[in-house]
Structures are given as structure tokens and as C-alpha cells.
Amino acid sequence: MRAAVYHGPKDVRIEEVADPRIEQPGDVIIKMITTSMCGSDLYLYNGEVEELVAPGHTTLGHEICGEVVEVGSAVNRFAVGDRVTFPYSVSCGRCQSCRVGQTAHCLTSGKAIYGFGTAFGDLGGSHAEYVRSPLADDHLEHVPDSLPDDVVPFLSCNLPAAAIAVHAAEIELTDTVAVVGCGATGLLALDLIRRHTNATVYAFDPVPFRRKRAEVLGAVPMDASADAVDTSIQAVLDATHGLGVHKVVEFAGRGDAFDLSVALARPGGTISGGGVYLERDHPVSLFDMHFKNLRLVLNGFANAHTAQRHAMQLIENNVIDPTAVLTHRVSLSELPSAAEQFTTREEGFLKALITP
Template sequence: MKAVTWQGRRDVRVEDVPDPRIEEPTDAVIRITSTGLCGSDLHLYEVLTPFMTPGDILGHEPMGVVEEVGSGVPDLSVGDRVVVPFQIACGACWMCLHGLPTQCETTQVTGEGMGAALFGYTRLYGAVPGAQAEYLRVPQAQYGPIKVPQGPPDGRFIYLSDVLPTAWQAVEYASIPPGGTVAVLGLGPIGDMACRIALARGAERVFGIDLVPERLGRAGRRGVHTYDLTVYDDEKALVTAIRDAIDGRGPDAVIDAVGTEAHGSTTARLAQRASTLLPRRIGAPLAERFGVDRLGALHMAIELVRRGGTISLSGVYGGTADPMPLLTLFDKQIQLRMGQANVRRWSDQIMPYLTDEDPLGVTDFATHRLPLADAPHAYEMFQRKQEGAIKILMRP
């Protein structure tokens, strides 16, 4: 089959790889009909290369049709149409039963000290072959796949794999009070969808911050109060402008949908890049143990949120030696929540929004739909924020 493989920093290729097959009774094999390109994939393309191996199959946002089912998967049948969550979880361990499938005790990558295995996401998360391919082996298929109706286009449901539950959890963790306010840092796919969900769930005002005109315009058309970072002399001026719009107090919550590749942190950017250029046996331990994140977005969130408010992190951070302004966090009595999205915890709550009325605008959420063969171009375009690329779907 054809699959998108990682070959090095900023080097992905579409290659022939072996077809997947049933290996355990709880496996299924699906034929991919659509697969997403995620901002997290760009971390592999650019930052987390010390944890990759040439030939790794990328991708973790699939939907498709069941082709084969193991004997331990009673609720799936050949021909079922499914969306597959990005994490692999059993649904039966203590963590899964307590709504934390990202911490699944059956699939935890204990050798790396990490949580549940993920599709297509480095050796830290199990080096499981990913979903930017023609076919996908799905472990723990007795729990993971979400069956969806036949008929509506893939764009109605594919975001259940990652974008929708990640944005939903970001809003849930933000604890926005009824009629409250929230600022969203970064209006890429997750930030954009978090804005939509916050408005749909009753936030009075949503403030969106970015520096890409297409992203700002897209969010503004859906009722978000947008702020262009590039028109302010510094971040403090932007913080003041938003505070002034909320009685000088600041929003009840801030969602950081940017993460480790925040704009403007030159030293951290150079440190990240240096780790990708070192030999893997040296670069990987350095990146894992002494990684330096670009914390501009997080620091802005801490400055911006009102006293007693909540910060919700959905952007991925990877470093372990980062300076945190703990005094400010303590003094402002800020609540801080974060983590990979627990997809199956939220999927039943999200499904009622995926109706013909389409209140979240999922049907036209993708800005680009490309064949899988164009994956190298898709990665470059998305990484460089070219051609208005905000969300890209690929079809094998």
C-alpha cells in the first residue's frame, strides 16, 4: 500500500509499505477514506525529529471502512464506517473507566514513561504505524473506533478523531462560567474549533489571537472578537487591549492552542533546531530531558487571564527544563489544566452537534482536500502557512 513516511527533518515521502494485517484478536483493519494533517504532525516534521526513525508512517486522524475484524471485536463488522481516535486505549482498565483513555494502563508506553500509545507519533508513544496511508491496523478495536452513519460526507465526522475532542476538552478544561469570557491563543484548527465550541456552549464573548490573516478572518466571520498580534508594539499592549474590553479584569479563561512552536522565542527555537541536527543518540536524550519550549503563548496566557481564572492547555509542550512563573501563577490563583484529549470520553457529547444544521461548521472546516500523493506539498504548505492552509484532509 501507499503511505506517508518520515525520512528526516522536513522530509516526508509517499512510499510503498507492507499492507497491515490482523495481529491480535482485538485488531481491526480499515480502508482509509480520509485522513487529516494535524498541527501535531508538524512537530514531527520540524521539532521532534530525534524521536523518529526513517520509514515511520505518519498520521493520526483517520476515518474509513472496516475491511477485516479480529475475533475479539464483537461490535464491528466488515463494511462499518468508522472514525478512529488518535490514541489507542482498551476501554476497560482503571484509567479508561475513569474517563482518561490517554492514560490507558493497557497501552501505556511504560518503557518511555509516557501515556497511551498514539498512531503515527514517535517512539515515545509506541512507534505505532500511522493513518496517512491506504490502510490502517487498529489495535484495541473493541473500544476505539466510533461508528458513524453511512451517507454524509467524511467531512461531517472525521474531526471526531482529534480536532473536535481536543477542542471540546480545551473548552471543558477552561471551565468558562455561563455567560463568561474566554480568550483563545492561536486560531489554527484546534483554536478555531475551540472558539466555535465555546460560542455554541454559551460563552458570551470569545477573543481570538493570531497573526495569520486567513485565520483571523475565518474566526471573525463566526462571531469571534479577533486580535492581530502583529499590529501591537508588544504583547503587553495586546493584553491591555483585551483587558480593557472586559472591564480591565481579563477573561475568565484562556485556552492556549499554540504550544511549543510559539512565535517569537528565538533562543528556544534555536535550541530546538540544534537538537534535530545532532546524532539521534545524542539529540534524543537532550530533547527529552533538557528540552526548551517556546513559551511565549503560555506566558501570555498567564498574563492575560483574570485573577482566579483558568488556563487550559491544548497546544503540545515537550520540554522538561522550562522556567515557569510559579510566583505569578500562585499570586493570581490561576487554575491550570492540560493534557491529550480523551477522545471517547467526549465523543457522545459531541455527536449531537454533527447534524444537518452543522452548528460547528464541520462540513466546510477543511481549507484543502488533496490526494495522499500530494502529502509532501501538503506538509510544506501547512508548515509555512501558505495558500491559506488551515486544515488539510487527504484521500488515498
């Protein structure tokens, strides 16, 4: 089969690799119908987590709409021909972590993540014609007929992550809110937030076209580029009588974005961090957080399985249309060039749908 194989920083190649096979009785093999690129894929693409991957071996991707083409002998919930999706991480539903909703920390799977390298289970990714899904009965989900193929990959990561972060922020009707990071997941979160509050929502991002997207959704666009961010912070403080916003929902996943979130939050405010932080040595001001009495909830390693069915309902009930952030459609063979467009923040690029 063809798959996107990591060979080094910004060197992903579409190559012929061995087809996945049933390895355990609970496995299924899925044929990819559609998949997509997530912002967290760029950490691998750019070589920022080389200790996690095996060059020439690791295949990428963790979002999917697929068709079951083979089932293991112990699989009961799925049959050949079923249309399915999975959360980005594999979970058993029975271990101590899963029983308290921490499915991304499943003890049975060892925190296995599709397409995220040898350190996370060495599972093949969804940027391939076929993928093996272990513990299928426990974490795979049937896809309702009402959901089209181009919507389904959002259920693996983006939309559950957005819903989890918004829920954790506990936004009230009159709360002012700042969204930091207006990529695909941040914009989905912003769309949900507008349904929770009648107050002002500020959208911070350094990329102009992303701020324009946020403005269309009803937010006040704020420039988060290095030479403008201090002015933007002051504008929010001026508009909130020097206090800052009640809630911050962060999806940039960088140290400077976290610092911005702390600066924007008012005393007693909440920061709900949905970004994926990989910086291990970024200095954090405990002083500022302590003396502001901030409530901090981090959700970057999102327990997507716990929110996946809720995300389905949001789409089925026409609460949200995630394809609004889908800007590009490419074939698997075009994935390397699309990944380069994504990482350089080419004008107009938010998210790409990938077909075989």
C-alpha cells in the same frame, strides 16, 4: 500499500510499504477513505520530536474515516464493510486509567498513538492506504450514515479536543474569554465558546487570515505577533478594567502562548490548555500564577475517546460544522507538499483533507 513515511525533518515521502496484517485477535484492518493533517503532525514533520520516530519506518497520521476490510478472531462489534473512525490514541476501556476517563494514558495499550512513532506504540498512521487498529472492540467507533466522509476525520482529534478544552474551562454566560491560537482546533473551540457566553471573546493569533476567520465567528481579533502582542494584551486589560478575561482557552501549544494566557487571565481566572506542549525548558512564572489564584487545566494529551460520541452529536445536531475550517483537499501523493504549506502557514491554509 502506499504510505507517508518519515525520513527526516521536512522529508516525508509517499512510498510502497508492507500492508498491515492482523497481529492480535482483537485487531482490525481499516482501508482509508479519508484522513487529514493535524497541527500535532507538524511536530513530527518538522523533526521536533526525532527521539520518538524511526526515520524510514514511521508512518504518520492519526485522523481517519475508513472501511473495515479484515477482522481478528476475537472482534465482535465490527464486520467487514463497516465504516469506522478511531480516536487518535488506543484504549482498552478497562484498565485503571481508562476507568477514570484517562483513555490517552491506557495501561493496556501503553499510551499507543496512531502515527506518532516508536515511543507511542509504533503504530502505523492513517496517512496510508491501510492501517491496523488494535483493541478494536474497545475504542473503534461506528460512523453514522448521516456523517459524510469529509467530516469524520475531525472526530479523531480536533473536535473532541476542542470540546474537552471548552468544557474544562467552565465558561459561564457572562464570562469574557480569550482563545489563544486560531488554527483548526482553536477555531472549532471558538465556535463552541460563542454558544456558551454572551460576553466578548478575544481571538489571539499571529497569522492575519486566521484572525479574520475568528472575526467571522464573532470574536474580536487580536494580533499575537511578537511586535504587537504587548499592545494587544494592554487592549484587553483596558477593556476589562485592568482585570483580564475570566477564561483563557489555549491551543497554540507553545511556551510564549502559555505566557500570553497567564497575562490575559484575571485573578481567579481559568486557563484551559488544549495545545500540545513539547518544550521541556520553558521558564514558567509560578509567581504570576500563584498571586493571581489561577486555575490551570491542561488537556493537550486529550482523552479524545471520552468525547468522541459527544462530538458526533454536535455534528449530527447541526451545532457545529467542522468542515468550515477545511481549506484544502489533496490526494495522498500530494501530502508532502501540503505539509510544507501547512508548516509555513501559507495564506489560507488551515486544514487539509486527504484521500487515497
